[in-house]
Amino acid sequence: MKLTSVELRRVAMPLVAPFRTSFGTQTVRELLLVRVTTPDSEGWSECATLVDPRYSAEYVDGAADVMRRFFVPALAAVPDLDAHAVGRVLSPFKGHWMAKAALETAVLDAELRAAGQSFGRFLGAARDRVPCGVSVGIMDSIPQLLDTVGGYLDAGYVRIKLKIEPGWDVEPVRAVRERFGDEIALQVDANTAYAVSDARHLARLDPFDLLLIEQPLDEDDVLGHAELARLVRTPICLDESITSARTAAAAIRLGACAVVNVKPARVGGYLEARRIHDVCVAHGVPVWCGGMLESGIGRAANVALAALPGFTLPGDTSASDRYYATDLTAPFVLDDGHLPVPTGPGLGVEPVPELLDAMTTARESLPL
Numbered sequence: 001m002k003l004t005s006v007e008l009r010r011v012a013m014p015l016v017a018p019f020r021t022s023f024g025t026q027t028v029r030e031l032l033l034v035r036v037t038t039p040d041s042e043g044w045s046e047c048a049t050l051v052d053p054r055y056s057a058e059y060v061d062g063a064a065d066v067m068r069r070f071f072v073p074a075l076a077a078v079p080d081l082d083a084h085a086v087g088r089v090l091s092p093f094k095g096h097w098m099a100k101a102a103l104e105t106a107v108l109d110a111e112l113r114a115a116g117q118s119f120g121r122f123l124g125a126a127r128d129r130v131p132c133g134v135s136v137g138i139m140d141s142i143p144q145l146l147d148t149v150g151g152y153l154d155a156g157y158v159r160i161k162l163k164i165e166p167g168w169d170v171e172p173v174r175a176v177r178e179r180f181g182d183e184i185a186l187q188v189d190a191n192t193a194y195a196v197s198d199a200r201h202l203a204r205l206d207p208f209d210l211l212l213i214e215q216p217l218d219e220d221d222v223l224g225h226a227e228l229a230r231l232v233r234t235p236i237c238l239d240e241s242i243t244s245a246r247t248a249a250a251a252i253r254l255g256a257c258a259v260v261n262v263k264p265a266r267v268g269g270y271l272e273a274r275r276i277h278d279v280c281v282a283h284g285v286p287v288w289c290g291g292m293l294e295s296g297i298g299r300a301a302n303v304a305l306a307a308l309p310g311f312t313l314p315g316d317t318s319a320s321d322r323y324y325a326t327d328l329t330a331p332f333v334l335d336d337g338h339l340p341v342p343t344g345p346g347l348g349v350e351p352v353p354e355l356l357d358a359m360t361t362a363r364e365s366l367p368l
């Protein structure tokens with residue numbers, strides 16, 4: 001396929017409630033959407049960058065800039081582009097995994113729409129619906145947390161993930177266990193907020209039978225996670241540390257993680273995400289699909305990925321209304337704790353034009 005146009009759209013989506021993590025509080029999701037066209041198709045994707053480099057080194061303006069200056073010109077020069085070629089063409093450029101992921105995904109969507117094949121079919125989905133977990137932010141009080149968790153359990157979520165940070169960790173976990181019992185699937189995510197010297201404190205979470213502790217240490221502290229895994233009984237899961245199938249294999253072999261949060265945006269796209277899935281399955285390491293507060297565009301692709309056989313733990317593939325009163329696409333609605341895997345060509349969803357226009361704050365056609 002030859003790219004005939006690439007459009008970037010900035011979209012502002014207000015969150016239904018502030019979402020607080022160890023790296024800050026978000027009240028609006030500023031998204032960068034990518035739309036590509038080819039002679040016989042169009043493709044959509046969502047870039048997962050935040051407005052500021054707090055989750056990772058990437059940020060929205062940086063992603064738009066690197067696409068505009070380097071990535072799109074390189075891709076536009078390829079006469080017969082396909083999704084597998086995108087990674088190869090962009091490999092001379094270092095990093096910028098979320099920007100690369102957005103372009104690869106838009107090209108893959110265009111390719112699959114033209115072929116009449118769904119993401120799920122292409123990636124190797126083994127199920128037609130996936131069980132969904134939910135990520136719960138740091139709250140102002142324990143009562144507020146318990147009300148929020150109770151609401152999500154009533155909505156049907158099959159797993160609860162609590163954001164934690166020093167000063168908000170053991171108490172909230174204890175309170176949730178005391179209120180909702182030992183049966184609910186419960187895990188925590190620190191987003192790199194601790195140091196290996198906090199091991200004794202983190203071991204105080206062990207009695208609560210958590211599924212995992214996600215990314216307790218800095219993303220580059222692989223050996224620290226391996227040391228922590230020897231001092232804490234709760235399984236360690238990595239998110240920010242896993243940037244490729246190679247780093248996943250290294251982390252597993254070094255004993256740094258027993259579970260992996262697979263996020264296509266963090267690793268350059270769905271093709272690398274599937275390679276990470278395959279590496280983890282080969283090592284007997286369970287994976288689950290992470291989330292970046294995607295709109296329906298990114299959610300559709302994540303739900304398809306979460307249907308692969310190695311995704312044996314519920315992911316952060318929550319319903320649209322967990323974050324947004326109005327989604328850009330038809331809403332993803334939780335049904336008995338599950339979301340259906342889209343079956344249409346490509347992503348199987350597309351933005352609703354009037355909703356997209358209402359939330360668009362800027363749009364730009366890149367010169368090819």
Ligand SMILES: CC(=O)N[C@@H](Cc1ccc2ccccc2c1)C(=O)O
Pocket residue numbers: 019021026029049050055135189191239290291292293316
């Ligand atoms: C669902 C979940 O917890 N996601 C990320 C963190 C995260 C948190 C807040 C965000 C706000 C705006 C955009 C992306 C964000 C990602 C994680 O697993 O670590």
Ligand SMILES: [Mg+2]
Pocket residue numbers: 189191214215239240261290
């Ligand atoms: Mg995480």
